Amino acid sequence: MKHFEYFSAHSAEEAVALLQKYSPDALPIAGGTELLVRMKQNLIHPKVLVDITHVPEFQGIALTEEGLRIGSLVTHAEVAASPLVRQFAPAVAAASGSVGAVQTRNLGTLGGNLVSCVPSIDSAPALLVLEAQAVVFGVNGRRQFPLTELFVGPRCSSLTPAELLEAVIIPRHNLGKPTCFSKFGRRKALTIALVNAAACVETNPERTHFSQVRLALGAVAPTPIRAYTAEAYLAGRPIAQEVLLEAGRLAAEDAKPIDDFRASAEYRRHLIGVLTRRVIEGALAGMPKV
Amino acid sequence: MERDVIRKVPLVKPGEPGMIVEEAPTEELAGYPSVGRRIPRRDTIFQVLGQLKYINDLSFPGMLYAKVLRSRYAHARILRVDVSKALEVPGVVAAITADDIPVNSFGPSLQDQPVLAKDKVRHMGDGIAAVAAVSEQIAEEALEKIVVEYEPLPVVLDPLEAMREDAPRIHEPRSNIYWEWHIRKGDVEKALAEAHLVVQERYRTQMVEHVSMETHSSIAMWDAGGRLTVWCTVGRITLARTDLARILQVPVSRVRVVSTQLGGNFGGKNEITIEPVLAILAKKTGRPVKGTYSRKEEFIASTTRHPFIMEYTSGVTAEGRIIARKVRLIADGGAYCSWSETTLGKATILSAGPYDIPNIALDGYVVYTNKPMTGAMRGFGAPQVCFAYESHMDTIAHRLGMDPLQIRLLNAYDEGSISATGQILHSVALKKTLLAAAERFGWEVKER
Amino acid sequence: MAFTIKVKVNGEWKTADVEPEMTLLELLREQWGLTGTKLGCDEGDCGACTVLFDGKPVNSCLVLAVRADGHEVVTVEGLGTAERPHPLQSAFEQHGAVQCGFCAPGMLISAKALLDANPEPTEQEIREALAGNLCRCTGYTKIVEAVKSAGRAMKSSVK
Known part of the structure; x- marks a missing residue:
């Protein structure tokens, strides 16, 4: 070096x-x-x-009035093991637990992963479906904005050179909602996602229809994205296989996957369909029995 | 080495306290201390204690570190190389180019590989110049100061394209086809004409890097008497020794090559790479010089497994007997020969598969491309052809509506079968093995 | 500018003067002669350079030496000796879990971190704990068996 x-x-x-x-x-x-x-x-x-490892403001996981605050310096291992994250945002814990391998999770931080703005980062989709906020610290003080606005393009964030991501906050109203994260790579561990996805699912009390679904995808566009067309389609539809299939198809249209050395765009579109179904079914499976 | 550690190694009677020697598997073997038993290896204890020294774990007082400048192009003429600015970097002790090398060629079959490229580069792994400095970091920094003027040439990456008469020649004036093997048995054309069914297929395999955990690493040191010692990660020390002696123009007796524990070889460490560069830098500086490949250099400047294009044509009877097989192999040979001749030979000889086929025509070609060298890797070409002929057998079985096991049993080598090269085979257990395997994993022969 | 740092290595405090760009791996191998920890890929993929950093396995090629100031590092040399090998070291030897041996130091460190936290891991837990350590020779079966057996040995010796 x-x-x-x-x-x-x-x-x-x-x-x-x-x-x-x-x-x-x-x-x-x-x-x-x-x-x-x-x-x-x-x-x-x-x-x-x-x-910035020793900056105290960027540490720790805490439940605040606003919601669940995760400091940017919290490592993936700490996020994955945190009882608070596991209880209130299980998909976030699962996503951090899928990053790299043990060694990288012990060093790598949630904030570092997010600000890298690599399209395939595993920590983004779960936070996006929980409508997380980014807290940014700069010379002129703090600013807060939806996490989606952090991602500008591949390896390009909306931070200025003298700004740092301080924390992400999962708003209180989304804590504990049924979520699921899934990742598909060429190996089961130590792999970069070909596609990753997360869903946050709400249904009617009878659990027959979706009331609201938020769906986010990674590695299929210049930034991690929300699949808004698929989300709009799902609202109010019955919980059924053909609905999930259609949602997967629409999610693939929301995305702009590219051919690269890891996978073709066509294969990525196929994976979007599969993962869309998996994360929605996974979130449903995590809900308490009716 | 301490005696008490060596004592742990069980060249001892079974049952001695502390030994991990299992019971003799048979009464017959009871008198033998090691045959048929699981025995821990002698060196393992040092490996797990972290005490075993691999080449990159060694260092000598005053040792320098070498780095090689690799090509910017896959195919280009070198118009000028200027290392003077690199020599000005504080901490740099020496720099060399092709002009410093007594005999600038080597290779296990064809001596077609330069130690450092002189007039042209043939792939991006080609070294052009090298520096020795007091640290790796300084050596790397100095590489950036070396000026190379190139004239880019058309690049040939596809072996089929490289075979064409009008393709750019990588080792001009020679053809890009640098080795061929042809094997004939019987009359394949006649048999194909008589066949009930002819199946024709083409298979391709990809380039594979060995990715040993340990990258190539060597240290060269001359003694006062003009003898060279090279500690290196080369598996074939006698070949390394003769190659070094020839390149350096010193008697073989003046070269000592020490290869200790390797951190993985898999065929990728069967020849010299950076060693002559280190020897020349060591001679120039009078100091020991170490060179360790980066992971990137492993991929671009060491050998890889040949990608193969394999065309198979087989003629079969209605009953499933294969009466003719024609194979055309094209191995992507990369920029230099390395072990291509051996690999192609083995691949061609084995390419008809372990089947008793009376009429055979096998043709193997290996061609230069502007890609990393391809050489030895576990199996020397056998895995590629095995993938092709076994897939081909499945296709034939499918086309005839036969069971894949049955077609193999019908055609497999047996005691006394004659191979494509005319060898009479003995101790052939192929059918027995197939049947035993089929029984073990519950293969049911489906009559169709 | 060089930094003077103090690191507790294998139970003993050591000091060193390091440039900022020096990695912990370089410090261990080149300044302190602890060559048991290996350089494999130099970018955190292979795990050959794994050490315990405050008890947690990390890739020492991705830790700046300056960051180790005041921290505790355990390398393979700190696990055991020829006379008293760590149960993992004995198990790796007995189960033939080592071929070329280049991955073994990192494997052992990752396995130690696992067994320290979880003395009776399942096969899946072992595989997950070792996912960041690549082996190119043996395949992982014997390594997993060795870790399992070491866990059992450690548990019975505690009783």
Whole structure:
């Protein structure tokens, strides 16, 4: 790896001040599982790294008035094992548990995964169906916006160079709703998703019809996306195989998959259909018995 | 090594305390300490303690680190190489190019591979220059200062295209077809004309990298008497030794090659790679020089498994007897020969499959392309043809409405069968094996 | 600028001067001679460089050495000795779970982390715990058997 200057920040203010001071040559580092690989591969050469691992504001998982707050520095292993996340947002825990392997989950952080804005990130779909908010800290203080607005394009986020993702908040009204995450890769572990998906499902009390379904997909468009056409179709429809099939077909239309060395667009469209059914059925299966 | 550790190794009587020696499987073997028993390996204890030294775990005082500049193009003429700026980087001790190499060619069959490319590069793994520095990091930085002027040439990636007369020649003036094998038995054309059914198919396989956990790594050091010692991850030390002696133009007796524990070989470490570069840098600097491949270099600058294109034509009787088989193999040979001749030979010899076929015509070709070298990998071409002839057998069975097992039993080699090359076979247990396997996994022969 | 760091390695505090770009793997292997931890892919895919970082398995090729300041690291050399091998080391030897041996140090560290947290893992749990450690020689069957047997051995020795 090429030489760089290294600073360790001990508060959010210090971190963004350092990033601003050395902009545009500085990058923040947390788990390093993405950044260091790109540096070793000679894809990027930051002159300054600001280590934010010890920034206290970005730590921890807590239930607040607003909802479930997950600090950006919480590792995937911690998200996956958290009793709070497992209780109130099980699909989020499952998604973090599917990232990489044990070693990468112990280093990699939820925030790092999200801000990388790689289309296939596993942490995004489950948070999107729970309508998570992003809390961002910058030199001018905090701002908060829907997580969907973080994703601009492949490896491109809406953060300015001196802004950091502080936390994500899953709003209180969505806590505990039936969700499911599913991922399809070429291997069962340590793999990048060819397609990943999450659903949040609500039904009528008799459990015969969908009342509202939110569906999100990854690795099938320049950013993780919500499948709005499929969602609109499902609202009010009966819970039936042919409805799920049609929803899968519509979800594939919501997406813009590409051919790459991992899979063809055609195969990805097929996978969208399969995973759409799987996550909706998975969320239904997780609901308490009628 | 400490004696007490060696004592753990059971070249001892069965039943001695602390040993993991199982009971002798038969009375006959009771007097033998190791035959037919599971015995832990001698080196395992050192491996699990983390004490066993692989090449990259070794270092010597004053040791330098080498890095090789790889080509930017898959096929190009080299107009100019200038290492002067690299030499100015603090910490860089030496830099070399093709001009520093006494005999700039090597290879196990054809000596068609340069140590460092001189006039042209034939794939992106070709080295052009190398530097030795006090650290790997500095060596890598210095590579960026080396100036190379290229004139890009048309690239040939498809072996079928490379076979055409008008294809760009990768080793001009020679044809891109660099080795052929032809095997004939009986009269295949006549038999095909007489066949009840002729089945024709084409199969392709892909390039495979060995991906040993340990990448290639070597250290070269000269002693005061002008003798070279190379510690390296090469499985064939005598070949490495003679190749090095020839390249460096020193007597074989002056070259010592030490190969210790390898972190995986699978055929990918059967020849020298970076060793001559290290030897020349070590000679130039008077210091030991280490070179370790990055994972990326493993993929682009070491050998891989040949992709094959395999055309099969078989003539069968209505009863399912194969009376003729014609095979045409085209192996994508990459930029250099490496073990292609051996691989193609084995593939061609085995390509008719383990079947008693009276009329056979087998043709194998290996061709240059502007891709990573293809060489030895577990099976030397046998896995590729096995995939093709067994898939082909299934197709034939399907077309005849026969059971896949039955067609194999009908055609399989037996005691005294004569192979495609005329070899009379003995101790043939193929049918017995097929039947035993079918019974074990419950294959039911379906009469159709 | 070099940083002076203090790391507890295999139970012993050590200091080192490191450049920011030095990885924990480089520090262990090149400065401290702990070559049991291997460099395989250098990008966190193969697990050959796995060490325990505050008790958790991580890829030491993806940890900057400066980040280890004040932390505890355990490498394969810290598991056991020739006289007193760790039950996992004995089990790997007895079950033939090692061929070329290059993946073994990382495998052992991942397995130790698993057994420390869960002495009686199921086969599925073992496979998940070792998913980040690639082996190219043996296949994983014997490795899984060795981990299972070591778990049993550790449990019975505790009783």
